[in-house]
Amino acid sequence: QCYDDGGYEDFIDYRQPPPVALSPEEAAWVDGLLKGKGLRN
Structure with a gap:
């Protein structure tokens, strides 16, 4: 839940190593x- 609420997908580019x-x-x-x-x- 912390991940979902924290907006990490907006700050971390998971396409990059x-x-x-x-x-x-x-x-x-x-x-x-x-x-x-x-x-x-």
Whole structure:
């Protein structure tokens, strides 16, 4: 609920990689998660 009420989707561009370095495995997991939620193509 905090995410929904906080308007984070207006401040975070989920189409871009995160500002922190992730391992290839973590990056693949994040990419799949965001694609599954329709936040990335």
